[in-house]
Amino acid sequence: MSSSHDTVPTADSKEVAFFNSISDLWWGSKNLLHYFNSLRVPLVRDGLIDTGLVKKKFVNSSKPLEGLRILDVGCGGGILTEDLAALGCAVVGIDLGSDSINIAKSHATLNPSLTNISYFCESVEDHAKHNPEKYDAIVASEVIEHVNEPELFLEHCTKCLKPGGSIFITTFNKTWSSWLLGIIFAEYIWGFIPRGTHTWDKFFDPKDIEVMLEKFNCRTRSVRGVIYNCFTKTWHWWWSSSITYTLQGVKRHE
Ligand SMILES: C[S@@+](CC[C@H](N)C(=O)[O-])C[C@H]1O[C@@H](n2cnc3c(N)ncnc32)[C@H](O)[C@@H]1O
DSSP: OOOOTTTTTTOOHHOOOOHHTGGTTTTTOHHHHHHHHHHHHHHHHHHHHTTOOOOOGGSSOOTTTOOOOOEEOOOOOTTHHHHHHHHEEEEEESOOOOOHHHHHHHHHSSSSTTTTEEEEEHHHHHHHHHOOTTEEEEEESSSSGOOOSHHHHHHHHHHHEEEEEEEEEEEEEEEHHHHIIIIIIIIIIISSOOOOOOOOOGOOOHHHHHHHHHTTTTTEEEEEEEETTOOOOOEEEEEESSSSEEEEEEEEEO
């Protein structure tokens, strides 16, 4: 069956359709993506502070990312987009799922202070064509394991990044434990991730992402393991990146 995404190389039509079909879950009851903001928002904020992109006068303010621009690629319903925007930056959220983007747009209207978000139903390929080196940060959280041609996906993401800017990725490692805990337990036994969300073949060892980012002139600054405790519904930094991890890459000045 053909779809409107067949001409978008990074789009896996089945994946996009899957997330569209469960788009009522973005803002239904709180899910593990909401809880994950407790780590991924500080990851972006502190990563940008530590690489010198945040103006000193804003560092300890309630809006530390004031003046910065962030692109949230594969933003879904805007769960992370909204919390990043609350830190004062201008955030653009893009996703190929039109239902997800509509939900993200309508949810943002519930908070009148969120005037600094724009959402577009657009591929990163198209966005990169018109917005080269525009952003201080690119965020692709839980997305790379759902795309086709991940290297091309990263190439277009990093095209949008200013030199000195950072790309933040969160994803699953490709290990037996990510298969057992991230798919079998999380999707089929405990059930806190919808069944069929993940395909183990599409997971990455962080080293593979580092190698791909190097091709696009980005050095990996950090790889940090994270783990979800489904009993307390809390995420924690963890010594091992064997299940899920975050990665910050910085685009070199050249
Ligand atoms: C697991 S969700 C993550 C949503 C969001 N980043 C978050 O963490 O709350 C993955 C999202 O990636 C989107 N997606 C998949 N392939 C994509 C692509 N090639 N370009 C843009 N978005 C894509 C899906 O439509 C889906 O909304």
